[in-house]
Amino acid sequence: MKIIDVLVKIAKKFNENDIEWALGASLLLYFYDIVEEPHDIDIVIDKKDEDIVLKIMNELGDEKESKVVKNYRTGVFHKFNIDNIGIDIIGEFIIILENEEYLHPFPTKNKEYILVDNTKIYLDSLESWLNTYKAMGDPKKRVNLIKNYMKNK
Secondary structure (H helix, E strand, O other): OHHHHHHHHHHHHHHHOOOOEEEEHHHHHHHOOOOOOOOEEEEEEOHHHHHHHHHHHHHHOEEEOOOOOOOEOOOEEEEEEEOOEEEEEEEOOEEEOOOOEEEOOOOOOOOEEEEEOOEEEEEOOHHHHHHHHHHOOOOOOOHHHHHHHHHHO
């Protein structure tokens, strides 16, 4: 699957450069067999690694213009295209709610990972994405899918 090949290419570079990162959103859910067909790659990073991440991503592909979303106040947000696969780089992901803000927590310790082509793919927390999707208003109807998965595991 082409999207997996692109993910491995990115992961190798990030791991070689000791970048704190984790896979999120639909591709994360794909690896848990929660969704069948991811369409892009969402990577959560620590803001301290933004400069090196941008350098690597610009070497691998092309940066695309990103639109401002009024309900988000994200410290790091960049869009890239590598081999016709869209990649979002996200850090300090804040969702503005009616009376508060929700910050998607970044997993800095004890991240789970899987091996794909002998490359560590760090996985963000399913529980964090459950809460993030709830804060977003569940635009892609993922909350119940994650809840059902967690209930059955």
